[in-house]
Amino acid sequence: MSIAVLGAGAFGTALAISLARAERSVTLWGRDAGTISDMRECLENKARLPGIALPEALKFTADIAYAAQAQTILLAVPAQQLRQFLKANAKLFESKTLVVCSKGIDLETGTGPSALIAEICPTARIAILTGPSFAIDIAQGLPTALTLAVGGSAKALQTELSTHNIRLYSTADRVGAELGGAIKNVIAIACGAAMGAGLGESARAALMTRGFAEMTRFAVSQGADAATLAGLSGFGDLVLTCTSAKSRNYAAGLALGAGKLPPEGKTVEGIPTAHALVAAAEKAGCDMPISNAVSALVAGRCSVSDALEDLLSRPLKEE
Structure with a gap:
């Protein structure tokens, strides 16, 4: 065949x-x-x-x-x-x-x-x-x-x-698999921006962890199985994309965090995905603070410091 x-x-x-x-x-x-x-x-x-x-x-x-x-x-x-x-x-x-x-x-x-x-x-x-x-x-x-x-x-x-x-x-679980693969690109931009701005690896770890919570929360709201997001198509892809310079989305975030433009000539799927995700999450009534911050950042509506301040000023909550 x-x-x-x-x-x-x-x-x-x-x-x-x-x-x-x-x-x-x-x-x-x-x-x-x-x-x-x-x-x-x-x-x-x-x-x-x-x-x-x-x-x-x-x-x-x-x-x-x-x-x-x-x-x-x-x-x-x-x-x-x-x-x-x-x-x-x-x-x-x-x-x-x-x-x-x-x-x-x-x-x-x-x-x-x-x-x-x-x-x-x-x-x-x-x-x-x-x-x-x-x-x-x-x-x-x-x-x-x-x-x-x-x-x-x-x-x-x-x-x-x-x-x-x-x-x-x-x-x-096609829904869980495809949403994990899509949303991790958005979180990778956030992690790259944090590293590019010199916020450190502890900040990146926090973004990855809370980003995984966002990913799972939204996917489940769309009918996915949470266990799928804990597998290769969710957590596994998130780890790779948020930690490697080979990742186009992470590299784009690095550039933005350093006050530069993302590399030209490369597809950065996390940028349009961030905008689409914010609109879909609002329709679903799903709280997505990191994704909202990335959408604003790549659209030029806020700086990395503005996005960080917004995230840190959110009400304290249980994990």
Whole structure:
């Protein structure tokens, strides 16, 4: 059975590399025909994963219809582009297994990718692949454990997508898995801002802990199982993203905390997610002080010191 990875960014390419090394039949699709041609010729994604050799067995295409012939399709496009991408290709995705590999909350609707797919591609089988992982680690063959959230029996898909360096743990809680992966990016910006402003590691630990409480509180309000948030897709991803300089969201927070602009040319999903999360949390009546602070910070409505003062001046409460 063939697999298509749609999105030739760093993470999509890394997944395609790992699957191809595991002797799966894999096609990597990218929208830029020139980039795809270069990858086919040089067996390297020079822009996203320089120095990593692409397997010779990996197939490349800029033809979405050709790629979508696969039954299992991994969607590695940015979360804020997913709605339009699904709409543009809905016919091609009928009755396919769509595995979302991006993390975020749709800014237009305030929903996660599962709801978008259910709305736009109702005949598709929906799965979420998420958890603590960096593209470069996967591409280099380093061990990674991820969550595969899928309704119904997950065994066949779990087996199909597991490789020598990617170990998958299954769950039926798609909502919990996708919200954990989305919200941790917002908390990572907060942690980066604290470190960039010189507030120290104790402040970061506090933000991670209280951020995890926010993440769990909101996810449960949306029907998730709290136990899911304590796993790889929640706590595990939070730890990695809030402590590593490889994290785009953490790096963006570092820059903001130091009074600089986030690095250009990199997708920072936590920024639109923060705005979407604040709106969704208000609608749900869910208290999200750290997320509110991040939304205000990235929008330029407050400084790091202002956000810290607001958080510290909140009424004292039990943990």
